[in-house]
Amino acid sequence: MSATGNGGKQCAAMEKKFVEYLDGRATPADRHAVEAHLAACASCNLRAEEFRALSSVLDDLPEIAPSVSFDASLRARIAAEPARRGFWEWLPSPRLAFAATALLVMSVWLSSGPRSVPGPSIAKHAVEAVQGSKLSADLEFGMISDLPELENFDVISKFDALSELPGAARPSAVERTKETR
């Protein structure tokens, strides 16, 4: 290959087009460019001839035949491949499959089951209290009356805490009336 000056650069530029040209796959523009260069460059023209001769030499390489046992050996390797298994076949036994399914269902049920709460009316009342809604007297009474009976309501309703304290003077009827206004 001529490697001097512009000729060298042109030869180098032909490299990528050379193989395509010799294959007959170059675009018309590339084919024209290569042919113009070959007409002007003796060394590239010689190279093109020798590439064609090389292709013919390489054609002389004979093919080899696979051994007679090739196919049988391949089939044996394929037969030795593990059989494809479906999803449930990965479990060792039907009982284990059933147990696994039951366990899964129970886990889902337990994780989504309801928490223990007081009686429904208490829960409802509590929600309403949290939401800050104005409670009616009946509702207030309902809240109190549903509480577990740690105290006797009948007693409490009549209970006057101050009167039970030792030494505390019982207010007069007039004073009690004033207090209630």
Next chain:
Amino acid sequence: MARTDVQLMLEVKAGDEQSFELLLRKYRIPLVNFLYRMVRDTAVAEDLAQEVFLRVYRAREQYAPSAKFTTWMFRIATNLALNSVRDNRHRQMEISMDQSVDTGEDELPGLEVPDRTPSVEQELVARSRSEMIVKAIHRLPEKQRAAVLLHKYQELDYDEIARVLECSESALKSLLFRAYESLRVELAPLVGNRSARA
């Protein structure tokens, strides 16, 4: 009408073993020859060829015709061959330089002899020429070797070869040019004779 490779492979995917047999019969010889010319060992070449078919078979259920079947198959083959060559080179480096080593590379085996019976001398000449060609190809760097084999003997398109070798088409054409240039020099006695005859 003959089915295409893609159609055959889709049938293999659907469970048709006969279609796999057809692909095996079609590509067994090209594959063994490609691999032999890459690794220069018939036993290794056959083992690798079987490995290629085995991998194609294993991948049948995931097969999707995104590329030509030959591109996929030769990509597997090239990767296996390159790994084998590198493994073999590594093993060679561990062996003492003083020992004479059987590299496992064969003389040209099992030629398919043409129908006309050649003379002994002609056969020796032919064998000698073939040996020269095989050795010259084998002396190429691995990627150039694969490029030449896929281009010259498997007649794959440039874009296919580029996909197999994971390079651009432009890089591939440079690779081919350099490979053929090296072969032209190595095989000068044969090329010169052929050129003079033309």
